[in-house]
Amino acid sequence: MPGTLDGLKEIAVIWSAETLRAVRSARTLVLLGLYTLFSLATLLVVAALISSASGSMVLTQELTEIPPVILGVFKVNLFFLPVYVALMGFDQISGEVGTRSIRYITVRARLSSLLLGKFLVQASLLVGLVLVIDVGIFLYARYSHPNFTLSAMALSLVKVWLATLVFSLAYVALTTFCSSLFRSSGLSLVFNFALVIGFLLMELVGWYYKDKSFIEYIRYLSPSYYSSDLLSPVLSEFGRSGLTYAGITLLFLGGAYGVLRARDL
Amino acid sequence: MSELAIELSQVTKRFGPKVAVNAVSLAIPQGQVYGLIGPNGAGKTTAFSMMCGFLHPTAGTLQVMGVPPTTPGALKGKLGALPQDALLPAGWEVGELLTYWARLSGLPQPEREARENLEKVGLAEAWFTPTEALSHGMAKRTAMAQALMGQPPLVLLDEPTAGLDPRIAAHVRQLIRDMKGRQTVVVSSHNLQELEELCDAAAILDRGTLVKAGTMSELTGQGAEFRVQIARGEVIPPELTQLPGVTSAKMESPGVLLVRFDGQAHKPEEVISRTVAHLLQTGVLILGVSRGQKLEERVLQIL
Numbered sequence: 001m002p003g004t005l006d007g008l009k010e011i012a013v014i015w016s017a018e019t020l021r022a023v024r025s026a027r028t029l030v031l032l033g034l035y036t037l038f039s040l041a042t043l044l045v046v047a048a049l050i051s052s053a054s055g056s057m058v059l060t061q062e063l064t065e066i067p068p069v070i071l072g073v074f075k076v077n078l079f080f081l082p083v084y085v086a087l088m089g090f091d092q093i094s095g096e097v098g099t100r101s102i103r104y105i106t107v108r109a110r111l112s113s114l115l116l117g118k119f120l121v122q123a124s125l126l127v128g129l130v131l132v133i134d135v136g137i138f139l140y141a142r143y144s145h146p147n148f149t150l151s152a153m154a155l156s157l158v159k160v161w162l163a164t165l166v167f168s169l170a171y172v173a174l175t176t177f178c179s180s181l182f183r184s185s186g187l188s189l190v191f192n193f194a195l196v197i198g199f200l201l202m203e204l205v206g207w208y209y210k211d212k213s214f215i216e217y218i219r220y221l222s223p224s225y226y227s228s229d230l231l232s233p234v235l236s237e238f239g240r241s242g243l244t245y246a247g248i249t250l251l252f253l254g255g256a257y258g259v260l261r262a263r264d265l
Numbered sequence: 266m267s268e269l270a271i272e273l274s275q276v277t278k279r280f281g282p283k284v285a286v287n288a289v290s291l292a293i294p295q296g297q298v299y300g301l302i303g304p305n306g307a308g309k310t311t312a313f314s315m316m317c318g319f320l321h322p323t324a325g326t327l328q329v330m331g332v333p334p335t336t337p338g339a340l341k342g343k344l345g346a347l348p349q350d351a352l353l354p355a356g357w358e359v360g361e362l363l364t365y366w367a368r369l370s371g372l373p374q375p376e377r378e379a380r381e382n383l384e385k386v387g388l389a390e391a392w393f394t395p396t397e398a399l400s401h402g403m404a405k406r407t408a409m410a411q412a413l414m415g416q417p418p419l420v421l422l423d424e425p426t427a428g429l430d431p432r433i434a435a436h437v438r439q440l441i442r443d444m445k446g447r448q449t450v451v452v453s454s455h456n457l458q459e460l461e462e463l464c465d466a467a468a469i470l471d472r473g474t475l476v477k478a479g480t481m482s483e484l485t486g487q488g489a490e491f492r493v494q495i496a497r498g499e500v501i502p503p504e505l506t507q508l509p510g511v512t513s514a515k516m517e518s519p520g521v522l523l524v525r526f527d528g529q530a531h532k533p534e535e536v537i538s539r540t541v542a543h544l545l546q547t548g549v550l551i552l553g554v555s556r557g558q559k560l561e562e563r564v565l566q567i568l
Contacts, residue, residue: 100319100350102351103351106319107344108371112337264314264319
């Protein structure tokens with residue numbers, strides 16, 4: 001028990017100190033700015049498309065509470081969030097292993113604390129950023145849909161925010177895993193991108209072979225496949241999807257820990 | 266203080282086909298200042314990195330303060346380490362970085378600890394300096410400060426004075442001297458004069474293999490040999506070997522007599538006095554007497 005408490009304290013110390021460093025760094029600010037701009041551009045494009053083809057967007061009955069423009073931005077975001085997450089955290093571990101600065105940490109903290117602390121830094125940045133962007137998008141939705149009530153807006157905001165987070169955390173864990181595999185940050189980034197693209201291809205190939213061949217099952221290997229239920233109003237469906245993403249997150253974090261424990265630092 | 270701080274048993278480390286450390290067994294008692302000696306590529310830094318838990322041994326076992334060093338969290342608070350080739354992370358000011366590390370070590374007053382140790386290494390003015398703006402020497406001293414924080418019972422220093430100007434290097438040596446007796450210190454260095462001056466004992470490594478290990482007195486032969494510088498007169502070595510304790514005597518070079526003795530059974534001062542008295546009685550004039558050999562000479566002889 002004292003060991004667990006000590007471990008939690010280590011995680012808290014690493015998280016608070018490294019988050020402070022991250023929010024001061026120029027790279028984080030640039031990436032946050034890019035993400036905001038990209039979301040704004042997506043919002044404008046999706047809003048324009050929806051207004052030009054009003055009513056043509058196919059939505060499930062259950063999702064009608066959330067305005068189509070938000071659903072559109074949400075779905076587009078899911079495509080580029082993994083890339084953004086990779087750009088933000090590709091060197092979180094490899095940057096420390098490559099320069100060996102990790103050695104100053106490992107003599108005073110457990111590897112698991114370092115890994116979770118770094119993971120939480122990336123997660124915190126996303127939590128804040130996604131919330132700010134989502135609030136902006138919902139304010140726009142409220143402006144463009146005057147019948148969108150405040151209570152519905154608040155509920156939908158929490159839903160979309162949680163859904164985006166659950167999805168993103170799996171990719172933060174993937175980035176942590178890729179960053180643990182290599183000494184060179186460049187290699188981590190390339191490998192991370194390769195996996196993200198690979199997952200996307202698996203999903204596309206799976207859909208292409210649907211009901212044609214056993215190859216269709218390959219889409220189950222792609223984390224993004226499970227995103228379809230993230231905005232479901234049925235709690236059990238959202239829960240199942242959320243749990244799948246939690247499992248994927250744990251899988252990648254466990255992999256990262258295994259790699260770091262086994263390797264020389 | 267008789268317990269072991271570090272124990273290596275048949276430790277081997279391979280990097281692909283290259284054997285960096287080959288079946289090294291070593292025991293370092295607590296409370297000593299212990300040197301790791303050897304030329305480039307001898308395996309000092311690899312052995313050092315295994316002791317810190319940075320590298321996993323390919324074979325053999327290591328115990329540091331009674332635990333395997335790669336066990337997560339096992340050495341927290343017990344070990345301070347100055348790695349030779351680890352860069353300080355960028356994006357920090359020196360003071361906040363050391364405070365962060367002190368907090369991570371679980372020290373009760375992290376900022377005070379950081380300030381005191383930065384002052385110890387003569388870098389108090391660098392508190393607000395970004396780590397990426399530090400010169401090599403300043404970065405080295407910052408890294409030294411983090412190793413000293415919390416006064417851990419075991420401090421491992423890899424090349425602590427390399428690249429430092431003589432004044433700062435002397436200051437660092439003094440810091441190591443101050444730790445003597447209170448903490449166990451392992452120092453790896455190319456500077457043999459420095460190690461001879463600082464260390465109680467040392468291990469000599471060459472091409473990954475342990476060549477010799479022992480107390481500084483054993484390594485330099487101070488407890489088992491002495492040299493007499495002869496000014497004039499004829500020395501007859503066989504006569505000297507008849508003296509109690511003397512095991513051999515020979516002219517090492519013109520004017521230098523090398524006498525070896527049984528340092529276990531006889532005190533050096535007694536053997537030296539008897540030998541000098543005998544030489545004087547036989548009409549030999551003496552310029553000086555020196556015990557043992559310089560560590561540098563001994564290492565060059567061995568390697």
